[in-house]
Amino acid sequence: MLLPGLSARHAPLRCAEFSGTSLEQLRQAQAAFVDEREWSQFHTPRSLALAMVGEVGEVCELLQWRGDAGASPGLPGWTDDEREALADELSDVLSYVVRLADVTDIDLPEAFLRKVEKNRAKYP
Amino acid sequence: MLLPGLSARHAPLRCAEFSGTSLEQLRQAQAAFVDEREWSQFHTPRSLALAMVGEVGEVCELLQWRGDAGASPGLPGWTDDEREALADELSDVLSYVVRLADVTDIDLPEAFLRKVEKNRAKYP
Amino acid sequence: MLLPGLSARHAPLRCAEFSGTSLEQLRQAQAAFVDEREWSQFHTPRSLALAMVGEVGEVCELLQWRGDAGASPGLPGWTDDEREALADELSDVLSYVVRLADVTDIDLPEAFLRKVEKNRAKYP
Amino acid sequence: MLLPGLSARHAPLRCAEFSGTSLEQLRQAQAAFVDEREWSQFHTPRSLALAMVGEVGEVCELLQWRGDAGASPGLPGWTDDEREALADELSDVLSYVVRLADVTDIDLPEAFLRKVEKNRAKYP
Numbered sequence: 001m002l003l004p005g006l007s008a009r010h011a012p013l014r015c016a017e018f019s020g021t022s023l024e025q026l027r028q029a030q031a032a033f034v035d036e037r038e039w040s041q042f043h044t045p046r047s048l049a050l051a052m053v054g055e056v057g058e059v060c061e062l063l064q065w066r067g068d069a070g071a072s073p074g075l076p077g078w079t080d081d082e083r084e085a086l087a088d089e090l091s092d093v094l095s096y097v098v099r100l101a102d103v104t105d106i107d108l109p110e111a112f113l114r115k116v117e118k119n120r121a122k123y124p
Numbered sequence: 125m126l127l128p129g130l131s132a133r134h135a136p137l138r139c140a141e142f143s144g145t146s147l148e149q150l151r152q153a154q155a156a157f158v159d160e161r162e163w164s165q166f167h168t169p170r171s172l173a174l175a176m177v178g179e180v181g182e183v184c185e186l187l188q189w190r191g192d193a194g195a196s197p198g199l200p201g202w203t204d205d206e207r208e209a210l211a212d213e214l215s216d217v218l219s220y221v222v223r224l225a226d227v228t229d230i231d232l233p234e235a236f237l238r239k240v241e242k243n244r245a246k247y248p
Numbered sequence: 249m250l251l252p253g254l255s256a257r258h259a260p261l262r263c264a265e266f267s268g269t270s271l272e273q274l275r276q277a278q279a280a281f282v283d284e285r286e287w288s289q290f291h292t293p294r295s296l297a298l299a300m301v302g303e304v305g306e307v308c309e310l311l312q313w314r315g316d317a318g319a320s321p322g323l324p325g326w327t328d329d330e331r332e333a334l335a336d337e338l339s340d341v342l343s344y345v346v347r348l349a350d351v352t353d354i355d356l357p358e359a360f361l362r363k364v365e366k367n368r369a370k371y372p
Numbered sequence: 373m374l375l376p377g378l379s380a381r382h383a384p385l386r387c388a389e390f391s392g393t394s395l396e397q398l399r400q401a402q403a404a405f406v407d408e409r410e411w412s413q414f415h416t417p418r419s420l421a422l423a424m425v426g427e428v429g430e431v432c433e434l435l436q437w438r439g440d441a442g443a444s445p446g447l448p449g450w451t452d453d454e455r456e457a458l459a460d461e462l463s464d465v466l467s468y469v470v471r472l473a474d475v476t477d478i479d480l481p482e483a484f485l486r487k488v489e490k491n492r493a494k495y496p
Contacts, residue, residue, distance in 0.1 A: 018148040018225075021233035027142050029240050037247060042437050045195040046187050046294060050436035052217075053301050056180050057429015059224075063170050064422035065414050068316045071169040073227040086228060087235035093176075094221050094236055100183075101142075101214055103197040104207075109145035111211035112218055116153050123161060166313050170418060174312035177425050181305015188298035189290050192440045266396040266473075269481035275390050277488050285495060293443040294435050300465075304428050307472075311418050319417040321475040331476075335483035338473055341424075342484055345466050348431075349390075351445040352458060357393035359459035360466055364401050371409060 023109045027098050034099070043103055052096035058089045147233045151222050158223070167227055176220035182213045271357045275346050282347070291351055300344035306337040395481045399470050406471070415475055424468035430461045 034040055062085055063071050075083055101108035158164055186209055187195050199207055225232035282288055310333055311319050323331055349356035406412055434457055435443050447455055473480035 016229075018146070018151050018232055019234050020146055020148060021237065022142070022144055022146045023150070024142040024144060026147070026233060026236050029237060033240055033243065042439075044192055044197060044439065045199070046190075046192055046298065047436050047439065049184055049187050049298060050294065050432040053180060053184065054429040054433040054436060056177060057426040057432070060173055060177065060422040060429070061426040063173050064419050064426060066170075067414075067416065067419065068168055068170055073168060075169070075228050083228075083230070087225075087230045087232075088239050088242070090221055090225055090230060090232065091236040091239035094218070094232065095239070097214055097218050097221065101211075104199050104210060105140075106207070106211045106214060108142055108211075108214065108218065109150060110143050112150050112215040113145065113153060115212050115215035115219070116157055118212070119157065166315075168315065170422065171312050171315065173422060174308040174418065178305040178309040178312060181302040181308070184298040184305070185302040188295050188302060191290075191292065191295065264477075266394070266399050266480055267482050268394055268396060269485065270390070270392055270394045271398070272390040272392060274395070274481060274484050277485060281488055281491060292440055292445060293447070294438075294440055297432055297435050301428060301432065304425060308421055308425065311421050314418075316416055316418055321416060323417070323476050331478070334476060335473075335478045335480075336487050336490070338469055338478060338480065339484040339487035342466070342469050342480065343487070345462055345469065349459075349462055352447050352455075353388075354455070354459045354462060356390055356459075356462065356466065357398060358391050360398050360463040361393065361401060363460050363463035363467070364405055366460070367405060 023098065026094070027102055027108075030095050030098055031102060043099060045100060045104055048096050048100045048103065052093060052100065055089060055092035055096060059086070059093060062086050062089060147222065150218070151226055151232075154219050154222055155226060167223060169224060169228055172220050172224045172227065176217060176224065179213060179216035179220060183210070183217060186210050186213060271346065274342070275350055275356075278343050278346055279350060291347060293348060293352055296344050296348045296351065300341060300348065303337060303340035303344060307334070307341060310334050310337060395470065398466070399474055399480075402467050402470055403474060415471060417472060417476055420468050420472045420475065424465060424472065427461060427464035427468060431458070431465060434458050434461060 034043065062082070070077070075086070078086075098108065100106075101111070158167065186206070194201070199210075202210075222232065224230075225235070282291065310330070318325070323334070326334075346356060348354075349359070406415065434454070442449070447458075450458075470480065472478075473483070
């Protein structure tokens with residue numbers, strides 16, 4: 001299966017902006033992966049929340065002993081492998097956020113934009 | 125400022141699929157919000173990771189005392205307010221995932237699809 | 249009920265070492281509090297784990313926007329209220345660690361010392 | 373080095389109550405381990421908080437796909453290895469809670485008992 005938006009290059013991920021894939025396309029890619037393996041039966045909201053924490057823990061592990069100076073914006077001094085590890089772990093967190101929204105019938109992009117509006121009202 | 129994809133309805137969020145907004149549009153909405161408040165100076169990777177954990181904690185709080193039976197897929201029995209609270213907290217987690225990717229120059233949607241491919245290789 | 253080891257002073261908590269209360273006394277204080285409220289029925293391992301994450305999130309929130317320089321060892325520059333907030337949230341995390349060990353029949357202090365020995369073997 | 377309270381038996385950890393080791397003894401065991409390796413320089417509050425999240429994630433991973441029924445109080449059906457894995461991960465979380473309190477000069481057992489009193493006032 002060729003996924004939408006997946007380029008052929010294997011160069012380290014660097015970007016000024018994200019590529020144009022929609023969150024709905026990510027949801028579909030994730031849902032297809034889960035359905036093919038019949039893992040849907042395990043994907044209750046609480047199990048997905050616990051799994052999300054596991055992946056958040058792995059993001060934090062990549063940042064824990066560096067100090068602020070060793071993890072500046074843009075990640076200067078990080079190797080390509082370290083950068084890819086962070087990209088992978090952030091993707092894992094995202095996959096559980098997307099999946100949690102999916103199984104709870106939440107329109108995640110709409111909820112996001114709505115929350116930005118709430119934050120604008122809260123921090124004018 | 126009118127955000128892309130934000131509908132006028134205030135009905136509870138329910139969906140079979142996500143609306144079409146791209147992750148890049150969410151990144152831009154988030155970046156604009158941050159820039160207007162000059163909060164970029166605080167958004168180091170480690171600070172964003174800690175903030176992400178705070179929001180993950182709030183997702184978990186909404187699920188902690190219900191048991192699996194009280195948090196089934198589709199959230200039967202949840203009020204509109206409870207459903208909106210979960211949508212808000214998931215959005216907050218997503219906002220820090222997006223922001224972390226943004227400040228570390230990671231193309232999040234591409235990284236996500238790449239990780240799905242890795243997972244296909246790992247779980248054939 | 250007068251709890252063991254609770255001194256009368258209300259001065260900010262500062263210490264070079266911990267007071268002598270055992271972890272077993274903390275377990276008992278926590279168990280008594282839970283039993284009096286008949287909350288035991290809610291304290292399944294997964295629910296306690298989710299609750300622990302909620303409290304960990306609150307610890308992280310106290311540290312998230314300070315940068316390393318604003319949260320040095322000893323917490324110089326922190327007010328008594330800020331210091332007490334951190335003490336409270338760390339206590340909340342500890343209470344769920346203790347409670348999780350209690351409901352899963354794990355001898356937490358023995359497990360801790362055993363793990364230190366494992367770590368000595370791993371990092372000689 | 374023979375640690376206080378560490379029994380010789382290698383049977384799976386099971387207990388109705390914790391052994392008598394104090395939290396101060398655990399703090400000392402942890403501090404000695406850290407000092408011997410000169411790791412104190414890395415143990416800032418924020419780095420320890422991120423490390424704590426990593427260990428919390430590992431606790432959650434052990435519970436994530438079981439459902440409530442597969443992780444009942446007392447852990448019926450768990451093997452000795454699974455039980456030991458949970459004991460190890462809970463110990464790791466505890467070690468960072470203890471270490472965070474240590475480097476921030478918080479008397480953890482006193483803070484704990486004080487927080488129980490606050491909770492009694494909040495939930496009478």
